[in-house]
Each structure stands twice: as C-alpha cells, then as structure tokens.
Amino acid sequence: MAPAGRPKLFDETEALEAAQAVFWEKGFEGASMTELVNAMKIGRQSLYDTFGDKRRLYLRALGHYAEQSIKPTLDGLSGACEGGGTAIQRLRRVLGAWETLQSGSACKGCMLANTLASFDRRDPDVAELVDGLQVRLAEAFEQVIREAQAAGDLDADVDAGDLAALLTAVGHGLAIAGRSRSNAVMVPAAARALAGLLRHHEDR
Amino acid sequence: MAPAGRPKLFDETEALEAAQAVFWEKGFEGASMTELVNAMKIGRQSLYDTFGDKRRLYLRALGHYAEQSIKPTLDGLSGACEGGGTAIQRLRRVLGAWETLQSGSACKGCMLANTLASFDRRDPDVAELVDGLQVRLAEAFEQVIREAQAAGDLDADVDAGDLAALLTAVGHGLAIAGRSRSNAVMVPAAARALAGLLRHHEDR
DNA sequence: TCGAATTTTGAACGAAAAGTCAAAATTATT
DNA sequence: AATAATTTTGACTTTTCGTTCAAAATTCGA
Numbered sequence: 001m002a003p004a005g006r007p008k009l010f011d012e013t014e015a016l017e018a019a020q021a022v023f024w025e026k027g028f029e030g031a032s033m034t035e036l037v038n039a040m041k042i043g044r045q046s047l048y049d050t051f052g053d054k055r056r057l058y059l060r061a062l063g064h065y066a067e068q069s070i071k072p073t074l075d076g077l078s079g080a081c082e083g084g085g086t087a088i089q090r091l092r093r094v095l096g097a098w099e100t101l102q103s104g105s106a107c108k109g110c111m112l113a114n115t116l117a118s119f120d121r122r123d124p125d126v127a128e129l130v131d132g133l134q135v136r137l138a139e140a141f142e143q144v145i146r147e148a149q150a151a152g153d154l155d156a157d158v159d160a161g162d163l164a165a166l167l168t169a170v171g172h173g174l175a176i177a178g179r180s181r182s183n184a185v186m187v188p189a190a191a192r193a194l195a196g197l198l199r200h201h202e203d204r
Numbered sequence: 205m206a207p208a209g210r211p212k213l214f215d216e217t218e219a220l221e222a223a224q225a226v227f228w229e230k231g232f233e234g235a236s237m238t239e240l241v242n243a244m245k246i247g248r249q250s251l252y253d254t255f256g257d258k259r260r261l262y263l264r265a266l267g268h269y270a271e272q273s274i275k276p277t278l279d280g281l282s283g284a285c286e287g288g289g290t291a292i293q294r295l296r297r298v299l300g301a302w303e304t305l306q307s308g309s310a311c312k313g314c315m316l317a318n319t320l321a322s323f324d325r326r327d328p329d330v331a332e333l334v335d336g337l338q339v340r341l342a343e344a345f346e347q348v349i350r351e352a353q354a355a356g357d358l359d360a361d362v363d364a365g366d367l368a369a370l371l372t373a374v375g376h377g378l379a380i381a382g383r384s385r386s387n388a389v390m391v392p393a394a395a396r397a398l399a400g401l402l403r404h405h406e407d408r
Numbered sequence: 409t410c411g412a413a414t415t416t417t418g419a420a421c422g423a424a425a426a427g428t429c430a431a432a433a434t435t436a437t438t
Numbered sequence: 439a440a441t442a443a444t445t446t447t448g449a450c451t452t453t454t455c456g457t458t459c460a461a462a463a464t465t466c467g468a
Contacts, residue, residue, distance in 0.1 A: 004412065004413045004414070004465075004466045004467060005412080005413035005414025005415070005464080005465060005466070006413080006414045006415045006416075006463070006464040006465050006466090007414080007415080007464085007465065007466095008414090008415065008416095009415080009416080026324075027231075027233070027321075027322045029231070029233035029234050030233050030322065030324070032454080032455070032456085033455075033456055033457080034454090034455085034456095042416095043415085043416055043417060043418085044417085044418085044457090044458095045415080045416070045417075045418090045458085045459090046415065046416065046417095048456095048457070048458080049414085049415070049416095050415095053456075053457075054456065054457090109320075109321060113321060113380050114321045114322065116313075116321075116380050116381075116383045116384055117231075117313060117317060117318045117320075117321030117322055117379075117380055117383060118231045118234070118318065118321055118322035120230075120234070121383055127384075127385050128385075130384065130385075131384050131385040131386055134381075134384055134386065134390070135386065138390070157400070158397055158400040158401060159393075159396065159397065159400075161393060162393045162394070162396045162397035162400070163397040163400075163401075164393075165381075165389075165390045165391075165393035165394040165397060166374075166393070166394040166397035166398055166401075168377075168381070168390065168394070169374060169377030169378055169380070169381045169390065169391075169394040170370075170373060170374060170377050171377065172376065172377040172380035172381060173372075173373035173374050173375065173376040173377030173378075173380070174373055174377075175380075176317050176320050176321055176373070176376035176377070176379075176380060177320075177338075177369075177372070177373045177376060179320045179321065179325055180320055180331075180334065180335050180338055181331050181332070181334075181335040182335055182338065182339065185369075186338070186342070186369045186372065186373065187369075187373075189363075189365060189366045189368075189369035189370070190366070190369040190370040190372070190373040192363065192366045193362055193363065193366035193367040193369060193370035194370055196361070196362040196363075196366070196367075197362060197367075197370075197401045208435075208436045208437065208442065208443045208444070209434080209435060209436070209442080209443035209444025209445070210433070210434040210435050210436090210443080210444045210445045210446075211434085211435065211436095211444080211445080212444090212445065212446095213434095213445080213446080236424080236425065236426085237425075237426060237427080238424085238425085238426095246446095247445085247446055247447060247448085248427085248428095248447085248448085249428085249429090249445080249446070249447075249448090250445065250446065250447095252426095252427070252428080253444090253445075253446095254445095257426080257427075258426070258427090
C-alpha cells in the first residue's frame with residue numbers, strides 16, 4: 001500500500017547519514033540547520049516534514065550511529081561476525097579496531113562520547129539512549145571477559161563486571177584522545193599498555 | 205603604578221571562575237553571552253573590555269580550569285602536595301580522587317575532555333592548549349610509574365610511557381562516564397578494575 | 409481525469425545570537 | 439579644580455538561528 005501523494009525524491013537513510021556526519025563532527029549546537037540542509041541535499045521543509053525538529057533529527061542520527069558503529073563492536077565481541085575465534089581473540093580484535101579507528105588523522109572520535117560530553121544532560125531522551133548503549137556495551141564486554149576467564153586466558157581475580165566498566169570507559173577515553181592533536185601517538189600507546197595489562201599473569 | 209581612570213568594581217578572577225563554571229557545564233556554543241554576563245555579574249561591555257570576545261573568554265576559562273583542576277593532579281602525582289608517600293600510593297590516591305570526582309550526582313565531567321569532544325578541532329589555540337595539558341599529564345604519570353616500577357610496586361614489563369598514555373585516556377574515559385546517568389555505578393566499577401590491574405603480579 | 413494527498417520550493421518570520429556605540433560615572437594625576 | 443583615563447550602563451545593530459507559511463509540483467486512488 002503506497003502512500004498517496006508525491007513520493008520523496010531523496011533517500012531517507014542517505015540523508016540521515018549525511019546529518020549524522022555533520023552532527024558527529026560539529027555536535028548538536030555546533031551544527032546549523034542550513035549546514036545540515038546543505039549536507040543532506042534536501043529542501044528545508046522536507047527536512048522538517050521528515051525528521052521533525054533539530055533535536056529529533058539529532059536523536060535519529062545518534063540512533064543511526066549506534067546501529068552503524070556500536071553494533072559492529074557488539075557483534076565483534078559476541079563472535080557473531082568476523083568468524084568468531086576465542087573470547088580473548090575477539091576482545092583483542094575489538095580493541096585493535098578501536099585503536100586504528102581513533103588513530104586516524106581527521107578522527108572525529110565517537111559520537112556517543114561526544115554526546116555525553118556536550119549534550120544537555122537533563123534531556124531525558126538523549127540520556128536514556130546514550131546510557132542504554134553504554135550499558136549494552138558493558139554487558140557485551142562482561143560476557144566476553146567471563147568467557148576468557150573461564151578459558152584461562154584472562155586473570156580471574158578481577159571482577160568481570162568491573163573490568164567491563166573499565167573497558168567501556170577506556171573506549172570513551174580513546175575516543176576523546178582520538179580527537180586530540182597527538183592522537184596518532186597517544187592512542188596506540190594506550191592500546192599497547194592495555195593489551196599488556198590484559199595478558200594472563202602466567203604468560204608474563 | 206596604578207592605572208589612571210575608574211577601577212573595576214568586580215574581581216577579575218571571580219568573574220572568570222563564574223564563566224568557567226558556565227562553560228564547563230554547557231560548553232562553548234551552549235553558553236550564551238547573556239548567560240555568561242548574568243553568571244559573572246558584570247556588565248556586558250565590561251566583559252568585552254576585559255576578556256575580548258567569547259572565544260578568548262573560553263580560552264582564559266579553560267586556562268583557569270587547567271590551573272585549578274589539572275595542577276592538583278600533577279602535584280598529587282609528583283608528591284608536592286598531600287604529604288607525598290610512595291609512588292604507588294600517590295598514583296592510587298590520584299585515581300581515587302578522580303573516582304570520587306566523577307561519581308557525584310551533578311557531575312560535569314572534565315572541562316578538558318568536554319573541550320576535546322565538542323570544540324572545533326581546527327582551532328589552533330584550543331588544540332595547542334588542550335594537547336599541552338594532555339602531554340603534561342602523561343609525563344607526570346610516566347614519572348610516577350617509573351618510580352613505582354623501580355620500587356618494585358608495579359610490574360616493569362609494561363612500558364611506562366604506554367601505561368601513562370593509558371591512564372591519561374582512562375582519565376578522559378572516567379570523565380565522560382561521569383556525565384552519564386549511571387556514573388555512580390560505572391565509575392567506581394572501572395576504578396576498582398584499574399586498581400586491580402595495577403597490582404603487582406606477585407601480590408595476586 | 410478529477411481530486412486528495414504529499415513533497416518541493418523559496419521566501420519570510422520572530423527570537424536570540426554576538427558584538428558595538430556613546431553617554432554618564434568614577435578615579436588618578438596635575 | 440581640571441583634565442585625562444578608565445569603567446559602567448543600557449540601548450542598539452547586525453547577523454544568524456530554528457522554524458513556519460503558502461503556493462506550485464507531483465503522484466496515486468477513484
């Protein structure tokens with residue numbers, strides 16, 4: 001059942017991705033509607049008709065970012081993608097992916113972290129969305145950690161939940177460091193240290 | 205030699221601190237000049253005469269934040285304050301201070317991290333200031349780490365510079381997590397895990 | 409083919425933004 | 439006391455912001 005009336009000339013997902021890129025780079029208040037309209041290559045009114053106001057557009061862009069950038073991490077941890085491997089291998093692979101991601105020259109960091117740092121924390125929708133993703137990420141970490149501990153590839157004397165929270169925080173930290181001038185030095189260094197700390201003590 | 209003319213009725217540092225608080229909470233673009241003028245309790249023109257434009261005010265506020273919030277950490281690491289103690293004790297004390305700081309209910313995170321996440325990265329002055337602070341922090345960490353390693357309180361098989369970069373990144377990460385809804389849970393958990401990983405392997 | 413429904417287009421709106429101007433007020437120097 | 443220098447005050451300018459309006463264009467169902 002096609003809707004009566006003129007169909008949209010633009011691809012909604014494509015436009016959303018363009019908006020996401022702008023918001024990711026400039027933040028909510030740093031991105032102007034004119035800028036967004038230009039980047040999305042759609043008319044002003046089409047934007048408002050399709051996405052509502054600026055705040056709702058940001059929410060959808062952030063949701064899209066989550067699907068695109070957080071989900072791969074979750075899948076990588078659970079082994080649903082990239083051919084699996086042992087728990088410790090999957091963990092290391094995700095951390096390695098983060099490293100290369102945040103070491104690039106024009107790195108924009110992580111939209112999640114940027115949102116946490118800049119968005120009005122009283123906004124309930126944003127707070128809930130962001131926090132939900134954070135928790136899901138931490139839970140995925142916890143599961144892999146337990147698995148790696150059970151396999152004897154990770155010291156079992158550190159609580160899995162605690163370590164998961166630490167890795168989540170490190171994710172944020174790498175993303176912030178990724179936006180700094182010396183990201184190409186700092187991020188790989190931090191990643192090396194983390195990889196070292198995550199070795200089993202018997203292997204040292 | 206007092207300057208001829210009417211003296212200012214306000215304390216410059218006090219006004220700057222008020223501005224810093226607003227910028228810290230709302231970010232550069234999130235804070236309006238009228239809002240700043242009100243918080244600083246000075247006239248609009250006095251603001252422009254004293255601090256220049258909005259960007260220069262932000263730079264001074266950020267500099268003030270560095271003096272007030274980063275320096276204590278540097279001093280705590282070097283042992284210049286808080287009565288010293290061993291290197292590992294100083295390290296743990298700083299991490300503990302970060303934990304309590306980022307676990308609070310109305311936590312604003314870290315202005316440094318917020319700036320990295322939201323400010324236009326092409327701005328050379330901001331980039332230099334922020335990166336300089338990051339490097340100074342990493343250097344201070346590196347020195348304490350070396351000391352702790354020499355004292356046998358920290359495993360020596362992880363490179364001190366790398367570990368310093370990691371702790372700097374963890375600082376950013378805790379600050380970001382500190383702005384999330386579940387900061388009171390996540391931040392202490394991450395801190396516990398980090399404290400566990402930093403134990404010497406012989407103590408496990 | 410007519411009409412209802414939707415999108416597009418481009419102009420326009422009011423509000424709020426950053427920043428400025430000029431006169432009044434206050435102080436130190438002479 | 440007079441002058442020069444500075445700050446204060448409050449209105450004002452200009453620009454940009456997010457959002458909306460209304461008419462033209464396009465498409466589908468009857």
